[in-house]
Amino acid sequence: MSTYQRLDPVERDDAQTMIDSGDSRAASAAILRLALHDPDGDRVTDRALGLLDSADADVRAVAATALGHIARLHRSIDRENVVPALRALLSDPKTAGRAGDALDDIAMFAPHDQR
Numbered sequence: 001m002s003t004y005q006r007l008d009p010v011e012r013d014d015a016q017t018m019i020d021s022g023d024s025r026a027a028s029a030a031i032l033r034l035a036l037h038d039p040d041g042d043r044v045t046d047r048a049l050g051l052l053d054s055a056d057a058d059v060r061a062v063a064a065t066a067l068g069h070i071a072r073l074h075r076s077i078d079r080e081n082v083v084p085a086l087r088a089l090l091s092d093p094k095t096a097g098r099a100g101d102a103l104d105d106i107a108m109f110a111p112h113d114q115r
Contacts, residue, residue: 007029009033009038010037015047016047019051031066032065032069035065035066035067035069036073041074041076041077045070045078045082048063049085052086052088060094061094061097062098072105
């Protein structure tokens with residue numbers, strides 16, 4: 001059972017420190033907080049794409065969720081880089097669900113973004 005966690009805005013430098021900390025919970029919270037609150041969707045997309053290479057499957061899954069949030073909130077995302085990266089996660093049972101959800105969000109909220 002998961003519990004509700006408030007995801008307040010975070011300063012970019014603080015978020016980067018959390019991401020670089022090696023603590024998967026901190027990194028996951030940071031990328032979600034950025035995705036939900038940072039106005040620069042492209043910058044957050046780059047951070048989330050970097051986390052898709054994490055050794056930790058939970059971090060990869062949360063990064064995929066963050067990408068879906070970015071598409072939903074900004075109605076735009078770098079489909080050329082994001083879609084193939086998310087598709088690569090579909091082959092891993094630990095990340096497939098979240099990657100699929102993010103791809104659905106992109107198809108629904110940023111279907112024609114050609115960046």
